[in-house]
Amino acid sequence: MSEVKTSQDWKYLLEVKDLHTTFSTDKGGEVHAVNGVSFALEPGKILGIVGESGSGKSVTAYSIMDILSENGGITGGQILYKGQDITKWDEKQMQSFRGKCCSIIFQDPMTSLNPVFTIGNQLMEAIMLHTDRNKAQAKARAIEMLELVGINEPEKRIKQYPYELSGGMRQRVMIAMALACEPDILIADEPTTALDVTIQAQILELMQDLQKKLGMAIIIVTHDLGVIASMCDEIIVMYGGRVCERGTADDIFYAPAHEYTKGLLRSIPSGSNMKERLIPIGGTPINMLDLPAGCAFCPRCDSAMKICLRELPPELQVGEHHMASCWLNVKNAKEGK
Amino acid sequence: MANSEYLLQVEHLKEYFPVRAGLAKTIHLKAVDDVSFAIRPGETLGLVGESGCGKTTVGRTLLQLYKPTAGRITFDGKVIYDSGEQYDENGQLKVDANGKPVMGKKVHVDMLPYRKEMQMVFQDPYSSLNPRMTVEDIIGEPLDVHKLCSNKKERHERVMELMELVGLNAEHAMRYPHEFSGGQRQRIGIARALAVNPKFIVCDEPVSALDVSIQAQVVNMFEDLQEKLGVAYLFIAHDLLVVHHISDRIAVMYLGKMMELADSDELNDNPIHPYTQSLLSAVPVPDPRTARASKRIVLEGDVPSPLHMPSGCPFRTRCRYATEQCAKAMPPFTDRGNGHYVACWNK
Numbered sequence: 190m191s192e193v194k195t196s197q198d199w200k201y202l203l204e205v206k207d208l209h210t211t212f213s214t215d216k217g218g219e220v221h222a223v224n225g226v227s228f229a230l231e232p233g234k235i236l237g238i239v240g241e242s243g244s245g246k247s248v249t250a251y252s253i254m255d256i257l258s259e260n261g262g263i264t265g266g267q268i269l270y271k272g273q274d275i276t277k278w279d280e281k282q283m284q285s286f287r288g289k290c291c292s293i294i295f296q297d298p299m300t301s302l303n304p305v306f307t308i309g310n311q312l313m314e315a316i317m318l319h320t321d322r323n324k325a326q327a328k329a330r331a332i333e334m335l336e337l338v339g340i341n342e343p344e345k346r347i348k349q350y351p352y353e354l355s356g357g358m359r360q361r362v363m364i365a366m367a368l369a370c371e372p373d374i375l376i377a378d379e380p381t382t383a384l385d386v387t388i389q390a391q392i393l394e395l396m397q398d399l400q401k402k403l404g405m406a407i408i409i410v411t412h413d414l415g416v417i418a419s420m421c422d423e424i425i426v427m428y429g430g431r432v433c434e435r436g437t438a439d440d441i442f443y444a445p446a447h448e449y450t451k452g453l454l455r456s457i458p459s460g461s462n463m464k465e466r467l468i469p470i471g472g473t474p475i476n477m478l479d480l481p482a483g484c485a486f487c488p489r490c491d492s493a494m495k496i497c498l499r500e501l502p503p504e505l506q507v508g509e510h511h512m513a514s515c516w517l518n519v520k521n522a523k524e525g526k
Numbered sequence: 527m528a529n530s531e532y533l534l535q536v537e538h539l540k541e542y543f544p545v546r547a548g549l550a551k552t553i554h555l556k557a558v559d560d561v562s563f564a565i566r567p568g569e570t571l572g573l574v575g576e577s578g579c580g581k582t583t584v585g586r587t588l589l590q591l592y593k594p595t596a597g598r599i600t601f602d603g604k605v606i607y608d609s610g611e612q613y614d615e616n617g618q619l620k621v622d623a624n625g626k627p628v629m630g631k632k633v634h635v636d637m638l639p640y641r642k643e644m645q646m647v648f649q650d651p652y653s654s655l656n657p658r659m660t661v662e663d664i665i666g667e668p669l670d671v672h673k674l675c676s677n678k679k680e681r682h683e684r685v686m687e688l689m690e691l692v693g694l695n696a697e698h699a700m701r702y703p704h705e706f707s708g709g710q711r712q713r714i715g716i717a718r719a720l721a722v723n724p725k726f727i728v729c730d731e732p733v734s735a736l737d738v739s740i741q742a743q744v745v746n747m748f749e750d751l752q753e754k755l756g757v758a759y760l761f762i763a764h765d766l767l768v769v770h771h772i773s774d775r776i777a778v779m780y781l782g783k784m785m786e787l788a789d790s791d792e793l794n795d796n797p798i799h800p801y802t803q804s805l806l807s808a809v810p811v812p813d814p815r816t817a818r819a820s821k822r823i824v825l826e827g828d829v830p831s832p833l834h835m836p837s838g839c840p841f842r843t844r845c846r847y848a849t850e851q852c853a854k855a856m857p858p859f860t861d862r863g864n865g866h867y868v869a870c871w872n873k
Contacts (some may be wrong), residue, residue: 241737355828385576386764387825390808394824412738415767415810419817438814456742458771459812463791466749467771469742473707 195395199272201229202373202406203253203291210245210252212423220477222248224430225266232373235400235437236409237421239414241474245430246410250376250435253408254293255283288319292367296379298359302351308335309347313368319370334365337402339395357388361395368399376408381416393420414457418442424508426450429485432504446513449486484516490518530603533758534562534588534644534726538613539597541580541587545833555832557583559782561597562617562859567725570753572773572790574766576829580782583760585728588760589644590637602725606640608633617858642672647720649731651711655703661714662699665689668721683746690716691754692747709740711749720751726758733768745772766809770794775865778802781832781840784785784859788866798868801841803820839871847872 223245230236240246253258253268255275259461275286287293295301303311312331316322322330328347335343338361351359360380367375376394381389393416400407409420417424418438425435426447434447444450452470454464472489481487487497494516502514505522541558548690550554558580565571573581587594596609612620615866620628645668655664665685668674675681686696692713694709703711712732719727729748745768751757763769769776770790776866777787779799786799804823811817825844830836837845842852851871 241739247776357828385810385829386577386766386805388828389810390822390824393810394822413810414738414812415817418812418814419810442812442814453739454812456739457744458767460816463771463794467742467746469746470739471743472710474737474739 199269200231200269201269202232203230204269205229205249205253205266206269207266208249208252208263210248210257210261211264212258212261214260214478218478220248221480222261222430223252225428226425226427226432227266228327228425228432228435230374230406230408233400233404233406235409235420237417237424238408238410238427239412239417239424240427241412243429243474243477244427246427247378248430249427250293250378250408250410254287254291254376256287273379281342285319288315288367288372289370290372291374291376292370292372293376293378294360294363294367294380298356298363298383299351301363302359304351307348307350308354308362312347312362312369315366316369329507330369331365334369335362337368337399338362339391340365342454355388356384357391360384360388360392363377364392364395364399368403368405371403372405374406374408376410377426378410379412382411382413384385389416396420414453426453429480430477431485432511432514433486434511436508436513440508440511444508444511446507446511446518447486447515448490448492448517450513452489484514494520529568532600533567533569533602535564535598535600536584536588537562537598537609538617539584539587539599540595541583541592542595547825547833553833556835557832558587560856561779561782561784563777563784563787565726565758565760568756568758568774570752570761570773572769572776573760573779574764574769574776575779576805577618577764578781578829578832579779580832581779583782584644584779585730585760585762589641589646589728591646601640602643604635605633606635606637611683641668642722643724644726644728645722645724646728646730647712647715647719647732650735651708651715651809652735654715655711657703660700660702661689661694661706664703664714665717665721668718674722684721688721691720691751692717693743695853707740708736709743712736712744714745716751720755720757723755724757726760728760730762730763731764732761734763734765741768745830748772764804767811778805781829781835783840783856784867784869786866786868787859792864792866796866798862798866798873799841799870799873800845800847823824839869 208223208226212222214220226249238246240387252263253450263276268276299477303405309331313327316330317326331347332343335346340361381392410487411417421438424438426433428449433449445454455468456470470489475485483499484497484502497516502516504512504514505518507513507518539558539561542554542556544552545555547553561584575581586592594607596611599607610632612628612630614620622628640796662685665688666681669681669684675684679681689696694713733744736744761772773790776790778785778803786802797806804825807823827844830843839852839856842848857869857871859867862868
């Protein structure tokens with residue numbers, strides 16, 4: 190097992206710089222699923238990536254793990270893990286990166302576990318692949334991990350098959366598997382979308398507990414603003430493969446600076462607007478095969494200006510840790526508002 | 527018994543599905559077990575609960591897409607289904623001296639004329655529209671079935687009118703479902719349900735499959751249509767914030783049984799049943815300050831299998847307040863004032 194080398198001086202655990210990911214289609218066209226996404230993750234923080242389907246949030250996560258489908262690939266930018274650009278790593282290095290440095294759990298715990306192997310078998314496989322533990326030690330570690338994620342009678346459970354467990358239990362097993370090799374980063378791709386609210390609450394609580402106990406950083410990818418609000422330190426809002434806005438949870442929810450974020454927050458029912466009509470975002474989500482030249486959101490934006498159609502908005506600092514890419518901010522800044 | 531205040535009355539509705547549990551053994555899955563509620567004309571009743579609690583089955587049994595196992599359904603003053611069992615004022619089954627239930631008249635009407643009054647909108651806008659039919663034919667089909675249009679021109683005009691009503695471009699009538707986005711398809715499904723001018727629509731998770739920014743468009747449309755046409759909804763969903771927004775009253779189900787029913791604000795501000803309390807506290811609110819301040823009541827464990835239901839109150843295995851009495855009998859569904867119904871021994 191080749192040891193992952195990292196340079197000594199790094200500020201961020203993970204830094205994504207101007208990431209571009211492209212998929213080729215059957216008809217010869219190209220889908221630019223991710224267009225210049227940048228963000229940085231500090232150790233022990235919870236980062237949320239929020240967006241609608243097709244916004245490129247999952248592809249960003251898959252790009253970090255290098256688990257894109259065959260017709261897709263990273264076409265530009267850097268992903269720095271502890272200062273090292275992992276996009277230049279070979280398959281063997283990436284294999285040790287996955288699991289040991291960074292793990293991922295998926296939306297659907299029904300399909301991400303192998304139905305023909307027992308839970309214990311699948312857990313031990315991951316542990317033995319990434320550490321020097323022998324079979325007995327791996328089994329002990331598997332039981333320990335199942336206990337950690339709150340599964341009762343772990344000795345009995347490791348002999349069971351995925352179909353014998355409920356959805357919430359399976360997601361716990363997935364988390365146990367992801368954390369078995371003590372990664373620095375856990376990526377959770379829609380971890381609770383397939384689960385009921387009461388089970389969702391259990392899983393979110395568990396992730397927060399484990400984060401405190403083990404101190405890893407978490408990236409949560411979701412469309413659910415409620416999950417983001419209750420879990421994240423920092424939030425990235427994505428639309429059309431680009432980052433619209435990033436900032437702390439309070440920045441995004443109480444001082445949104447991008448028209449898309451504002452629209453999104455107006456369109457969901459929350460405690461305060463129960464008696465009022467919801468204000469929907471007009472139009473339909475963007476067609477990724479046909480991206481506009483300017484801001485991706487401008488066809489649906491009520492405040493769109495001429496420049497929005499032609500040019501990409503620059504990322505402008507609107508608060509201490511708060512960045513937004515919207516021409517309105519540029520205009521307001523010029524007018525001295 | 528029929529109360530003219532209500533458009534639809536459901537009393538002691540049961541829906542059991544037989545499940546083979548061995549060569550000669552059949553057990554029953556009690557998907558809906560003794561559920562009663564009523565809907566006023568032009569009202570929205572929200573129905574919430576976790577997956578597998580029987581909320582979709584309630585909707586489908588109402589429309590008799592499934593034949594009910596027992597109970598009585600009254601629509602617009604007419605009994606459309608009655609299995610004959612009699613109940614006294616306290617909701618107890620009337621039995622004769624031998625312990626057999628006293629049977630009244632059985633009713634099972636032909637549903638076709640009632641389909642004109644009661645319609646349904648399905649969850650998945652991708653699988654509930656026939657991919658080989660044009661939008662005009664999809665929306666026009668109920669008009670044909672109920673012979674509501676005398677000629678083609680009339681039918682075409684009615685379809686155009688319906689498409690405009692739900693915010694679809696009437697020029698797209700000759701297109702096929704795959705040419706539309708999820709939100710637009712849901713509008714097609716709604717136009718189809720509205721084609722026959724129903725008084726009541728069962729909306730089974732109509733916004734769950736849609737993107738966040740599209741959900742608001744569809745929720746608004748449901749509210750506008752209700753105002754315009756006075757149609758009543760049974761709005762089934764698992765997203766409690768959406769249900770709270772759209773509903774006048776909300777009913778909470780757990781494992782086939784009704785746990786609580788109240789005005790939607792009352793239910794959200796003052797939930798009485800422990801299950802409702804934990805369900806509401808589990809909803810992640812899109813507001814970081816509220817989320818940081820509030821403590822979730824996290825329920826232990828999973829929903830028990832509906833094939834092996836706990837005795838008495840089905841929620842007792844996960845309930846903080848469970849006592850011996852909860853294991854003995856199902857608590858009655860009683861009015862705690864102002865139409866706030868709760869089924870709990872301890873609260």
